[in-house]
Amino acid sequence: MSANKKTNPLALGLALAISGAVFVGGGMWVLNRLPSATTAFGGEQCSDPDAQVQLTALGDTFSGYSTLRNPVFQGALSEVGLGLCYQDQFDQQARAAAIAAGEADLIVTTLDQYLTHQPAGKIVALIDRTIGADAVVLNTQHFPQLTSLLELEKLVAEQAAQGKKLRIVFAADTPSEFLALVLNTKFDNFNLADFEVVEVEDASIAWEKMQSDSSIALGVLWEPFVNQARQRGNTVVLSSQDSPKVIVDVLVASDRAVENNPQAIADFVSAYYRRIDASLQDQDLLTRQIAADGQLLPEEANAVRQGISFFTSVEAQKWMNSGELNQRIEAIAAILTLAGRLPNAPRPAPELYTAQYLDPVAQSTAQLLQIIAKDNPELAKQLQAAQAPPTVTPVSTAQAQNAPDIGNLTVRGEVKFASGSSQLTPQSQTTLKQLAQEIKEFNPGTIGIKIQGHTSRTGAADVNQKLSQSRAQVVVNFLKQQQLQHSIFAEGLGYAQPLPGIDPAAPQNQRTVIRLIRLTP
Numbered sequence: 001m002s003a004n005k006k007t008n009p010l011a012l013g014l015a016l017a018i019s020g021a022v023f024v025g026g027g028m029w030v031l032n033r034l035p036s037a038t039t040a041f042g043g044e045q046c047s048d049p050d051a052q053v054q055l056t057a058l059g060d061t062f063s064g065y066s067t068l069r070n071p072v073f074q075g076a077l078s079e080v081g082l083g084l085c086y087q088d089q090f091d092q093q094a095r096a097a098a099i100a101a102g103e104a105d106l107i108v109t110t111l112d113q114y115l116t117h118q119p120a121g122k123i124v125a126l127i128d129r130t131i132g133a134d135a136v137v138l139n140t141q142h143f144p145q146l147t148s149l150l151e152l153e154k155l156v157a158e159q160a161a162q163g164k165k166l167r168i169v170f171a172a173d174t175p176s177e178f179l180a181l182v183l184n185t186k187f188d189n190f191n192l193a194d195f196e197v198v199e200v201e202d203a204s205i206a207w208e209k210m211q212s213d214s215s216i217a218l219g220v221l222w223e224p225f226v227n228q229a230r231q232r233g234n235t236v237v238l239s240s241q242d243s244p245k246v247i248v249d250v251l252v253a254s255d256r257a258v259e260n261n262p263q264a265i266a267d268f269v270s271a272y273y274r275r276i277d278a279s280l281q282d283q284d285l286l287t288r289q290i291a292a293d294g295q296l297l298p299e300e301a302n303a304v305r306q307g308i309s310f311f312t313s314v315e316a317q318k319w320m321n322s323g324e325l326n327q328r329i330e331a332i333a334a335i336l337t338l339a340g341r342l343p344n345a346p347r348p349a350p351e352l353y354t355a356q357y358l359d360p361v362a363q364s365t366a367q368l369l370q371i372i373a374k375d376n377p378e379l380a381k382q383l384q385a386a387q388a389p390p391t392v393t394p395v396s397t398a399q400a401q402n403a404p405d406i407g408n409l410t411v412r413g414e415v416k417f418a419s420g421s422s423q424l425t426p427q428s429q430t431t432l433k434q435l436a437q438e439i440k441e442f443n444p445g446t447i448g449i450k451i452q453g454h455t456s457r458t459g460a461a462d463v464n465q466k467l468s469q470s471r472a473q474v475v476v477n478f479l480k481q482q483q484l485q486h487s488i489f490a491e492g493l494g495y496a497q498p499l500p501g502i503d504p505a506a507p508q509n510q511r512t513v514i515r516l517i518r519l520t521p
Contacts, residue, residue, distance in 0.1 A: 044087045047074035051083030053264045055257070057106040058089040058098055063290055064128040064249050064308050065108045073275055080267045092173050093117050105257040106268070111248040112178045112332050115346050122258065123353035125251035125269050126316040126325070132241030133307020134175050135226045136183055140234045142214045147235050149189035149407030152217060156194050165196050167213070169206045170220035172199035175240075175247045176206070178335075179220050182246055183238060185338040186438070189407040192339075210234075223307050224300040236521075237406055240307070242446050245328055253357075262357075269357040273313035277365050281379065286310075314369070317362040320355035329353075331441065392444045392485055395519055400448055400489040403517040411435055415475065415512040422470040424478065432475065435514065436482035444485040446520045451475045451488065452513040457495040457504035468492035475512055487519065 059065045067073050069086050077084050089095040089107075096117035098104040107119065108127060138146040145151050159166050170176040177199075184192040198216065200206050207225040210216050211232075218237070221229060230236060240247050251272070253265045279285055286308075291301035311319070319325045329349040336342035346352065355362075372379055395403075413431030417423055424432070439449060453468030453475075469492025476490045498504035499511075 044085060045069050045071075045074075046083070046085040047071065048078040048083040051078055052081045053261060054083045054085065055105045055264060055268065056085045056087065056103070057108065058087055058095045058104045059108040060088050060090050062249075063286075063294075063304060064130075064310070066289070067272060067275055068108065073271065076271045076275065077268065080271065082264060082267055082271075084268075095119075099252070099254040102254075102256065105254050107252050108249060109252065110175055110178070111250055111328060112175075112336060113173075114250060114252060114352075115329065115333050115336060116341055118344065118346055119252060119254075120256075121252040121254040122351075123250045123325075124253045124258075124265060124357045125272060126311040126319055127249035127251055128308050128310045129244060129249070130175065130222075130240040130247040130307055131244045131309045132239050133223045133226070133304065134179050134220070134247060135222075135236045135239035136179055136218060136220050137210070137226065137229045138218050138235040138237050139210050139216055141211065141232055143217060146217065148405040149183075149187055149237060150405055152237075153189040155217065160194075164215075165194070166217040167198050167215045168192070168195040168218050168220075169198040169200060169209050169213075169216050171201060171203050171206060174203075176203060176220035176222065178247065179238070179240065181335055181339040181341065182243060185335050186410055186441075187407040188410050223303045224296065227300070227303050242443050243441055244309075244443055245441065246332070248328060248332075250353075266357045266360070270361040273316070273358060273361045273365070276310055277312050277314075277361075279310075313358055313362040313365050316358055317355055320353060320358075325353055326350060392487070393519070395448060395487040397489055400450060400487065400517060401491075403448060403450075403519060406447070406516040406518055409435070409438065409514040409516055411512075411514055417471055417474075420467075422467070422474045424474060429478065432478050433482060436479055436484055439479070439484055439486060439514075442486070442516065444487070446518065448487040448489070448517045448519045449479070449484075450515040450517050451479075451490050452515055453490070453492045454497060454509055454511045454513065455495050456507055456509040457498065461494055465492055465494035465496075468494050471512065 057068055059068060068084070074084050074086075087104075089098065089104075092109060092113045095104075095107050095109060096113075096119035099107060100120040107121070114123065138148075138152060140146050143155060146155065156166060168180065170180055180192060183190050195217070196215075198206075198209065200209065203220075203222045203225050206219045207221055207229065210219045210221075210229070219229075226236065226239070251269070258265055287298075287301050287305040290296065290304050291298055294301065294304075296304070319328075326349040329346075329352060333342060333346060333349075411431065412434060413427070415428045415431055416425045417428070418425065451472045453470075453472035455464040455468050457464075469490060472490035472492050476488045479488055495504060495509065498509045499506075502508055
């Protein structure tokens with residue numbers, strides 16, 4: 001809601017009556033998700049030791065988890081007879097093990113860590129998604145030619161010819177590491193095994209090393225260091241804004257707690273979402289809290305806040321009941337499997353979560369929405385879905401030609417045509433259908449798709465160019481039929497770009513390349 005609009009007294013009064021006042025503390029993103037050399041708990045904050053039911057929750061200092069640490073939220077829990085001890089446990093494996101050992105009733109973690117460590121508990125609430133706060137950054141300061149994964153691939157080959165190996169730096173056991181795995185499994189131009197991996201404790205250290213170590217070609221950072229890296233002229237090649245459903249934070253309740261006291265879990269989830277739902281009435285609340293808590297400048301705090309999309313109860317319920325969470329689990333499990341990080345297959349996705357504990361508060365919010373929508377449709381829309389659909393601005397062919405490259409998407413299968421024609425083979429259609437699902441993982445508001453057709457050097461150049469353009473356009477048309485929202489373009493290159501080290505007339509040069517391009521900075 002803009003500053004010059006008056007708050008609807010009826011809507012505000014009802015929201016406060018149903019949800020209560022909200023105050024969400026903002027932990028420093030600078031200190032988030034920091035791994036520890038010890039498995040001991042730290043940073044304990046306990047409320048109401050005399051409460052009838054005591055719950056222990058493990059997490060870390062990530063801003064997205066700040067509501068659980070907040071004394072006002074803990075006071076709301078006291079009103080329903082719950083006491084909460086929130087403790088920092090930076091070791092994700094130990095955090096998951098604590099549930100099985102009976103040392104914790106609840107943990108907050110990312111969906112990839114939940115699938116990796118498979119704690120003895122179910123997801124009972126969705127906390128947030130990061131939408132730009134995490135990013136893979138090329139070290140353009142030290143290597144001015146590094147503006148895309150294409151250039152990175154060339155540099156890796158050049159260094160390897162000299163017996164050298166470039167380095168990548170990131171904070172281990174954090175979303176930074178998972179984003180590196182996403183890059184590794186999604187792009188042909190990037191292979192994590194080609195790099196010496198430098199694991200550090202925090203993104204601040206990763207950023208320091210990127211500036212001081214000339215052998216580091218890229219790093220994975222989070223805010224405010226992503227913004228600082230941009231200001232120094234480095235290139236963000238992929239961020240969680242480009243793939244906004246990759247890093248998802250969840251609340252997990254232990255099987256034991258669910259079995260012994262399901263009402264306590266229901267009351268906890270209800271209190272949590274009432275705070276979050278009410279917070280949408282003050283769009284700057286979390287930004288102010290992050291600035292105060294982290295001693296950040298307003299623009300730094302705003303960068304942190306803009307990188308986190310908090311789930312409302314209605315949006316979380318929709319994700320769970322519509323199958324969206326099921327799809328996220330399967331997609332993230334596929335990334336972990338391809339990266340060799342998922343030794344044991346998880347239980348079927350529907351067995352890993354339940355919406356029963358958030359349904360009551362979501363229904364209450366839905367009833368409130370019906371009242372608010374009559375006088376304040378904008379607020380009602382915000383409550384229904386905190387994250388608006390991505391804005392897709394039409395892009396011309398000329399703009400696409402000049403758009404910065406990101407890299408070539410990995411195609412699992414082959415895209416082939418009948419000899420001398422532009423007719424896709426049946427197997428190629430199956431490959432492209434699977435590819436369309438991969439493309440849907442990327443944000444159409446920031447990422448465009450360029451389909452490049454190549455031929456082998458046989459026959460006239462103009463004939464080959466026309467054939468490659470025709471084939472590329474057939475792929476574009478097929479992908480558009482798969483309900484993709486992305487801007488997709490065809491580019492026929494004939495035999496102008498043969499594969500290195502291969503006879504230009506060899507059939508291997510007859511290929512279709514799926515290139516991601518950046519539409520917005």
